[in-house]
Amino acid sequence: MSKVLVLGHKNPDTDTIASAIAYAYLKEKMGMDTEAVRLGEINNETAYALDKFGYGAPRLVSRVSEEVKQVILVDHNERQQSADDIQEVQVIEVVDHHRISNFETADPLYFRAEPVGCTATILLKLYKENSVEIPQEIAGLMLSAIISDSLLFKSPTCTDQDIQAAKELAEIAGVDAEDYGLAMLKAGADLSNKTLEELISLDSKEFEAAGKRFEVAQVNAIDTDDVMNRQKELEPLLERTIADKGLDLFVFVATDILNSNSTALVLGKEADTAAQAFRTELQDNRLEMPGVVSRKKQIIPVITEAFKG
Amino acid sequence: MSKVLVLGHKNPDTDTIASAIAYAYLKEKMGMDTEAVRLGEINNETAYALDKFGYGAPRLVSRVSEEVKQVILVDHNERQQSADDIQEVQVIEVVDHHRISNFETADPLYFRAEPVGCTATILLKLYKENSVEIPQEIAGLMLSAIISDSLLFKSPTCTDQDIQAAKELAEIAGVDAEDYGLAMLKAGADLSNKTLEELISLDSKEFEAAGKRFEVAQVNAIDTDDVMNRQKELEPLLERTIADKGLDLFVFVATDILNSNSTALVLGKEADTAAQAFRTELQDNRLEMPGVVSRKKQIIPVITEAFKG
Ligand SMILES: [Mn+2]
């Protein structure tokens, strides 16, 4: 059988990288020839996790069809978040925890999505269902993924299953989830070495709803003012991205990981629609989002509903 | 929590009915208030299975949004195969074994699709994963579903998992899978009491690919001549369906369940494209399909590929 690439989404976060590694390993143990790859740069948080558990980053690719016929997607399903040439290969499996959209196949496939906080939580089940033991360093990466996606269990996306999975994985990995987790999140929230371009693209995802195209970028920070103080430099960059990609809306979210609040910069011709969706008005293009930390659960559905009318 | 309806596809087959019943029961045991419903008439084969295992048919509905806010789909995911108002409710779970298409959600959900021969095979796993015991009569219905979808294990869609699941279910149900299965298939292949309208709608599904809309109906027969002898009466009916629904193609397939061959009537402006896709030509609108028994695996992907060019 020829090789199958296992890939997460563009602008990879810790879950996408850890899940690509963990699922590629599991499928390899089940007899498939796999390789984990990534579609973008490793962020500070993920670099911290990889370093901590002594694991190398997956190989960087942007296209896949020149080297394989089949791929497995983890932590995403929407085609605009995947490899540029995803339509030219066969997706044989998906393991994900996001909404399903812009995804279709000609043939039946294995598609395992569950409404939990992290792909790694589902992968832990798959390891058990297939009776494969999790190596210590992969358990550490999977734990890192859960901590990252759940903001150390504080996000509303975090379920009991995620907390339970993190407990089991921390034990295998031999670390204290809280201590290690806070250190990892802080490493990720260190934005001092980031250019403005990096800030808006590090963890950014494109979406479509009711014919509108929008992008939502999110950065974690210890102090959101560090980010928002750069508003006047950020705005022209966002405007250019909107023009280049033909977007209707760009929402740039800075999340205070210690207090679980967010502030967003909102630009594009649907900016007011977005603000209204959050039952408030833009002040100098800014939107205060108290209690909001989850793009998936607290931002995307709200904007999607607003567009669908 | 308010009630959740569990529904299979339009023109229900045995898997759709059995899986709606079996999954509604499982979710009920897991604490959800559920009711299995159906979107169309019970066919002869399913009636035989329900009668054999002493189970009543689920309630018939065409719309769902007047009575519930949330539904679970089994044995399908494409919206045109679902309730007419499926867009007006939230799909909270899907358990299926078909390609994924025309499906999207605003929120994450539980979506469990596997490339096996029958939804009931996946449901057996879910019963085990949740440690719920399968009642004898539901095991009998799930076995019936596997026999139906796999044409007694002869379809190329049938996997080792389906065969293994059927074995376990036959044991719980207390029947001989082969003997019971052949009797059930024969009951389903008795077309003598069917009107022409029923023949073309009993097990018919609509699809879309590359902007083309097509419908593929399939009937099982002991002797396909019984069906094909009515070609001259069938054609005007198919033409009318094409016109009414604005289809580009209608493929009416009669499958010889004893010898595993099919003959199709092919009409619509894309009829020649379809014939070419099967590397043959239409003879008097007929297409011989030796060895073809599976719409899902041997017909839909071939037509889809042809349309995508
Ligand atoms: Mn994730």
Ligand SMILES: [Mn+2]
């Ligand atoms: Mn089925």
